[in-house]
Every structure is written in structure tokens, then in C-alpha cells.
Amino acid sequence: MNIKALPLRHRFWTPNVAVLLFFMASGVVFAYFRFFHGFASVTNLNPAYPFGIWIAFDVACGVALAAGGFTTAAIVEIFGRHKYHALVRPAILTAFIGYFLVGLAVFFDLGKYYNIWHALVYWNGTSVLFEVAWCVMLYLTVLAIENLPNVIEQFRGKVALPGFLSGLNGPTDWLLGKADGFCRRTMAFFVIAGVVLSFGHQSSLGTMMLIAPYKLHELWYTPLSPLLFLTSAVSVGIPMVVFEGTLAAKFFGRKPETELLAGIAKYIPLFLGTYLLLRLGDLAYRGVLATAFDGSLQGNAFLLEFALFAVPYFVLKRRRSRQNPTLLFLCSLSVICAVVLNRFNVFLIGMDMGPEYSYFPSVGEWAITFAFIAFGVLLYKIGVNYLPILEEEH
Amino acid sequence: MDISRRKFLKIGAAAGGSAACAVAAKAEARNARQPEPQWYGMLNDSTRCIGCKACMVACKKENKLEAESTLGEKEALGEQLYDAPRALSEHTYTLIKMHGEGEQEKTFVKAQCMHCVDPACASACIVGALKKEDNGAVKYDAGMCMGCRYCMVACPYSVPQFEWHRAIPSIRKCTLCSETRLEKGKPTACAGVCPAGAITFGRRSELIKIARARIDAAPEIYLDHIYGEQEVGGTGVLYLTKKYVAFAGLGLGDFDYKPVSGLTESIQHRIFQYFIPPIAVYSILGGIMAYNQRRKHNAGIEGGDDEY
Numbered sequence: 001m002n003i004k005a006l007p008l009r010h011r012f013w014t015p016n017v018a019v020l021l022f023f024m025a026s027g028v029v030f031a032y033f034r035f036f037h038g039f040a041s042v043t044n045l046n047p048a049y050p051f052g053i054w055i056a057f058d059v060a061c062g063v064a065l066a067a068g069g070f071t072t073a074a075i076v077e078i079f080g081r082h083k084y085h086a087l088v089r090p091a092i093l094t095a096f097i098g099y100f101l102v103g104l105a106v107f108f109d110l111g112k113y114y115n116i117w118h119a120l121v122y123w124n125g126t127s128v129l130f131e132v133a134w135c136v137m138l139y140l141t142v143l144a145i146e147n148l149p150n151v152i153e154q155f156r157g158k159v160a161l162p163g164f165l166s167g168l169n170g171p172t173d174w175l176l177g178k179a180d181g182f183c184r185r186t187m188a189f190f191v192i193a194g195v196v197l198s199f200g201h202q203s204s205l206g207t208m209m210l211i212a213p214y215k216l217h218e219l220w221y222t223p224l225s226p227l228l229f230l231t232s233a234v235s236v237g238i239p240m241v242v243f244e245g246t247l248a249a250k251f252f253g254r255k256p257e258t259e260l261l262a263g264i265a266k267y268i269p270l271f272l273g274t275y276l277l278l279r280l281g282d283l284a285y286r287g288v289l290a291t292a293f294d295g296s297l298q299g300n301a302f303l304l305e306f307a308l309f310a311v312p313y314f315v316l317k318r319r320r321s322r323q324n325p326t327l328l329f330l331c332s333l334s335v336i337c338a339v340v341l342n343r344f345n346v347f348l349i350g351m352d353m354g355p356e357y358s359y360f361p362s363v364g365e366w367a368i369t370f371a372f373i374a375f376g377v378l379l380y381k382i383g384v385n386y387l388p389i390l391e392e393e394h
Numbered sequence: 395m396d397i398s399r400r401k402f403l404k405i406g407a408a409a410g411g412s413a414a415c416a417v418a419a420k421a422e423a424r425n426a427r428q429p430e431p432q433w434y435g436m437l438n439d440s441t442r443c444i445g446c447k448a449c450m451v452a453c454k455k456e457n458k459l460e461a462e463s464t465l466g467e468k469e470a471l472g473e474q475l476y477d478a479p480r481a482l483s484e485h486t487y488t489l490i491k492m493h494g495e496g497e498q499e500k501t502f503v504k505a506q507c508m509h510c511v512d513p514a515c516a517s518a519c520i521v522g523a524l525k526k527e528d529n530g531a532v533k534y535d536a537g538m539c540m541g542c543r544y545c546m547v548a549c550p551y552s553v554p555q556f557e558w559h560r561a562i563p564s565i566r567k568c569t570l571c572s573e574t575r576l577e578k579g580k581p582t583a584c585a586g587v588c589p590a591g592a593i594t595f596g597r598r599s600e601l602i603k604i605a606r607a608r609i610d611a612a613p614e615i616y617l618d619h620i621y622g623e624q625e626v627g628g629t630g631v632l633y634l635t636k637k638y639v640a641f642a643g644l645g646l647g648d649f650d651y652k653p654v655s656g657l658t659e660s661i662q663h664r665i666f667q668y669f670i671p672p673i674a675v676y677s678i679l680g681g682i683m684a685y686n687q688r689r690k691h692n693a694g695i696e697g698g699d700d701e702y
Contacts, residue, residue: 040558047481047555050543078679080686111541111556111563115521118540124522126659129544131666133520192679196672203665211518211548211658214647226661353552356481 005089005388007154008252012385016251020374027371030364034108042364048357049348053365056347058105058372060205061340062098063136064233068244069095069143070198071237075267077191084264086257086391089150090248091241093389096143097379099136101372108368128207135201142194145183150387152180202233209346217298217350219291224282225346231275232309236339238268239312239332246329248384258325265322265332272313272335279306301341301349308338426627426652427512433530434576435598435630436585437605438504440644441615442592445490445502449584449593450477453488453506456574456583460485482506484557487568488584493644501636503644504584504593507532507553507568508622509630510653517655518548523565529577530598530630531570539565550626550647550654570630601632608634621646627653 033041045052072091075081107113119133156176159169206229209216222228242261249256283289292302312331321327348359361369384390454461454477461474462485468474479486488506513532515524523538524545534554541563545554557563571582580586585595594604602623609616614637621641622629626649635641642648665671 036561038557038559038561038563043558045556045558047483047546047552050546050556074679078683078686080683080690082690109542111543112539113541115538115540118521118538122521122523122538124519126517126655126662127520127522127544128658128662129518129520129542131662188680188683192676192683195679196676199675200665200672204662207658207661208544209547210661211514211544211655212550213654213657214550214649215547223657223661226665351547 005086005150005153005391007388008385008390010252010385012381017378017381020378023367023374024371024378027368027374030367031108031371033364034368039111042362042368044359044362044365046357046359048353049351049359051347051351052359053348053361053369054105054109056344057340057369059102059109060343060347062102062105062372063202063205064229064236064339064343065240065336066095066098066102067198067202067233067237068240069098069237070195071234071271072241072264073146073191074195075264077188078195081264084260086260087241087245087264089389089391090244090384091237092143092146093150093383093387094240094244094380096140096147097376097383099140099143100379101376102136103140104375105372128204128211131204132201132208135197135204139194139197139201142190142197145190146187146194148179149183149187150389152176152183153388154386156180198233199230203227203230205229206346209351212351215351215353216346217291217352218286218288219283219298219302220346220350222282222286224278228275228278228282231271231278232339232342235268235271235275235309236335238264238271239335242328242332243336244380246325246332248380248390252384252390254390256325258323261325261328262323265316265328266319268331268335269313269317272309272316276309276313279309298345298350301345305338305341305345308334308341312338429511429598429628429630430528430530431597431599432528433511433598433630434570434596435509435530435601435632436570436582437594437596437601437632437634439592439594439605439608439634440501440503440639441634441636442590443490443502443504444590444592445492446589447490448587448589449504450479450486450488450490452583452587453568454486456571457487457569459487462486482553482555482567484555484566487566491645494639499636499639501639501644503633503635503646505551505645506584506631507570508551508626509568509570510626511628511630512626512653512655514548514550514626514654515545515554517653517659518544520544524554527572529570529572531572531576532630533569533572534565534567536564541565548654550649598630598632605632605634613637617641624651625649627651 030042034043039045043052068091072084072087076084076088107116110116119130124130156173159173159176160166161168161172203226206225206227210221210223210225213221242265245257245261248254292299312334315321315327316331321331453459461477462479462483463474463476464478464480465476467476479489482489482505488504490502490504492500492502494500509530509532513524513526516522516526516532520542521538521540523535525533525535527533543556545565546552546556554565554567556565570576575582581595585593594601596604602620605620609618617635617637617639619641621633621635622631633641633644633646635644
């Protein structure tokens, strides 16, 4: 409990960073064409598939995979499981980076990106997207506030701005002190607000495609979709924490937090079980289970999605498999893939907008998506390197 | 540990349950929007259409739309020689298509924005850039639009089109000639030029009467159904078809009589009804947090272990 989080202060310029920068640079090249020569010059989007991988992955999956933030915060701060305290800061930081990138991705995907602020001014309450936009904006703000203590802890009392800015040292420090007081008094409010806002927009993403009853495949067109999106997002929260924790330990050469991760992993089958129960119940109630076995692309995509959800549930139910780091990592990866495939199914694969068009992401779309992922990893590296995110090894 | 675990499950179930009720409660049917008597519309009689495409030409002229060719002359010659659009697009607001497979009788049918009574695009638009006008047209405001293309997903007829080739793209679709002609007391451009009387312009309520009269006068020609009177909650553009040609075969979906936005709107309405569900979830979580913090505090005073 009294272990202190510290900045890693590793060497920043490593070969891995060069790889990340390469991906980002290639994304920038395609972004130039997207912004100055139209969508047609980069994407394979067409009248029947107005939403492509930028929405399906960068936004829909991005939001779901950032769920590690609110699930960990809820388990530790709200439900009082303080022994997992070491997992909160990295999870909150990752969530912040995730939502920041979602915002950035939306900017790339909007035709009139300079009108993005219209969501603040022109309200259309009947639009699901309106609700999603507001929740994401508010939650991003909440996440920024939740990350503020890290910055304060690092810089308060030792603000040393370079050169002529040094005159601002005093005021900056005073500001940090004020922010510190504010955070201490109000953090509980923001922690709960973060969870409620997450509930709101995670479920609303599930409502989005319900406006297209004649286009979305019946395996995914269900009034329960909001609840399924919420429960699957909750299910993927801890697997994301495991995934990031394992990779961070490997790449930063730290001792893996095996015990901690194995401990918190006991919630995964609980959440997954809830989700699977709802999913199966819904399919059975609506009587559409048979269509999963008709051999169509959609049917097979559903079977794969379901298997990716169900296998880790059964594996992780056993305490012994949770304590096996490799198995735990693979199961977490499976849940992550399951959620990604589920979002793809709802936003792309399950959408049939007529026989005249098909869609597969172009090289440029992939490049920009990879650039976002690389940017996210880089931001995480910067974060843990210069801010007290990861706790000292013990 | 066992007790607290059970408690955790119980509390979790309570919180989850209340959220579930908020979301999954039987979606309350929203009051169906009724068509207003002054709304204009069009009646497309597919039994009369001869496929001359004069309406397409008139539409392009009226809206100053570029010609489209499937032959690719633009690359070779620098301009289009033929206007041969294959589908609705940002350059083509209306399209005549021939339907009828194999030996089947061929039918020409016109496609354009249906100007729905309860438009899905208007329900979906995040900023309200698409609106139902007082004259019945579904109007698009490019200045408000963010270019998210959710309207394209929402429209059951896949009408709104995006300018994929422009750096700053807008949505384009049939305007019912609302600003260029309706406001000057003139009928739509396509209806004005139709040589076969296949397109009738007028008040929607009048058009339904005309359609009904045509069916009654020639039941051997017409299928006894006015498409768009009820479909997706009613459309401003209505259709008649030949007795043995189903509307579905003409690209007009076999849709329910309720607006497609009914489900999303009632779910949204449920989740945010007077903000009760979010506030309830907030209160429950706050209560759990306070309870756990007090317990931790008490444990601390009694010198108990922090890791209770």
C-alpha cells in the first residue's frame, strides 16, 4: 500500500520508438491525401459502407478497449479492492490515451472536421451519436482530471521551466497547489462520474446501429444491444489491464505483476459469464440461433466471436489457469479479440447495405489506423517514463 | 474474504440490475409522427414510366449537377460525353432504373429521396443538419453538417450521398426542389418535364387520393397498395406498381409501418429519462464507495489490516 509510483526514466530513443515513429510517419502521408484530396483518394469507403475501419476500429473498438480505466477504477476505488491499487494509474492513463485517440480518429473521419464543435452548440437529442459525443467529451475531461494527480505529484515544488519562462515557476507551482487541493476534495466525485459516463456511452455505442433495422444482421440487431455493449466493455476492462501490464513488463524489463494480475483476473469470468448469459439468452429468446450455422460470412463471424468470448470464460474459471501468466495473457488476448470482432461485426461485417458494393479497408486506412495505435503506444511510453504511473517493483 | 466477495456480487448485481432495467425495459412506443396536410410530395406511377430519363436530365439541370459516365471518357477526353449514372450519387439525385429479371416484364422506376414523414436521417443527425421542412421536404444544411455520415447508415433507402472526392465534402440528395422551385410556386423539375404523366406533384394528401382513384379505376393494371402511405411511418414520395410486380422487386423494401428510428429513440429516451437512470446509478455507486471507505476507516482505527 505504501509503495510509491515513480517515473521509469528509461532511455527514450530506443529502436522500438523508431518503429513507432515510422508507423506514424506513414499515417501522416495518407492523412495528407485524406485532408486535401478527399476520402476517395485514400479510403475504400462507398455509398453502401459510409462507416469504415476508422469508425469500427479507431472509435468503436477504441472506446471499448479503454474500458480498463473505468472497470479498474470501479473495482479499486468504488468497491474498495485496494490491493489492486497499483493497476489503477496505468489503467487510467491508458484510458485517457485511448479516448484522446478516439477524439483524434473522429477528427480524421469527419468530412467537415472543423465543425466538430457543432456537437456542443447544435443539439439533436434524438441522435444516439449526440449522446455518445457528449459522454466521450465529458469522460475525456474526467480522465484528464483523474490523471492530474500524477502530474502534480511529479512537478509540485520542483517546477523548473527553461530560460525566460523561469519567471513563471512560482505561478505554475501555485496553480499546481490549487489543482492538488481541488483534486483531493473532488476526486471521489470524478471517479464515480467516470464510471457513470462510461456506462452511458459504452451502451449508447450499442444503440447506434439499431437505427438500421433493414441493414444490420439479425444476430446483432437486438434491443438488448446497449446492455451487451456495456457488459462486453466491462468484460474487456481487466483483460486490457492484463494485456498492457504484461507487455509493459516485457518491454520495460520489469518484473511481471503476476500475482496482482492473477488476483484481479478472478473478476473476468464473472463479467464474461454475465455477458455470455445475456447474449445467449437474447439469441434464444429471439430465436435466431439457427442463422449462426447457415455457413454465411456473418454466421461464421458470429461463431468465431462467440468462441473467443466463451473459451477464456471456461479457462479462467479455474484458479490454476489464472495463475499461469502465459495462459492468462492468451485468454485476455482472446477476450480483446472477441470484443474487437464483435464491434467489427456490428459496424461492418453484419451490415448489409445492398449487393452493389463491398468494403475492405484500403492500405491508407490501415496505415492511419496503425499510426493511431503507434501514437498511443508512444504516448504511454512518454507517460510512464516521465510521470509516476508504475509502482516500484517489490 | 468469502463474505465480502458475496457482498461484492450482491451489490454488483444490484447496480447491474438497475442499469439493465433502465436499458432493457420494454421500449415505450413513441407517438408516431403524423403527416401534415400542407406537405408536398410526388406520386411515381411505375405503370406509366417509359424510361425516357427526362426527369434525370431536368434534375441535373435544376441542381447544376455534373454528368457521370461509366465509360471513363473524362480521363481520355477531359469531359463526359454520356450521362450514365449507375446509382444515386453526389452527382445524381434521381435515377431511373429498369427492373425485372430474365423474361419478366420490365418496369422502369424512379429513385430519389423519399422525404419521409418521420425521417431516419433527421433523427440520426448529431447536430440536426437534416430537418423536415414545413413544405414537406427533408432539407439538408451543409453549414451545420459535421460529415459524420450517420444519416447514410440510418436511411433505409440509402439516399443521402457523400462527396467522396472533395477535400471538404458535404452530403447531397434530392431537395424536392424546395428552394429553387417550390417556394416560387412551381412543381419539382422532374415532375414538370415527365412526358408520360408518371410523376405527379402535389400535396401528399391529394396524391394519396389520386393514387387510390387510379387503383380503383383500373384494378386490372394496378397492385392494390400505395407504397409510402404507411411504410417506415409514411413517405412524401409515393409509388404505384403493376398488378404482378412486387414493390420489393423495384428496390422499394418490404418495410414495416413504423419509423426505423423508433427503437433507438425509445432506448435513448429510456436511458436518459429525466436523467433518472444515470443519477440512480451514480447514487448507488456513491453509496457503495462511501460504505467501503467507512469500513476501511473503521478498520484503520481498530488497527486492522488495510487489506481487509
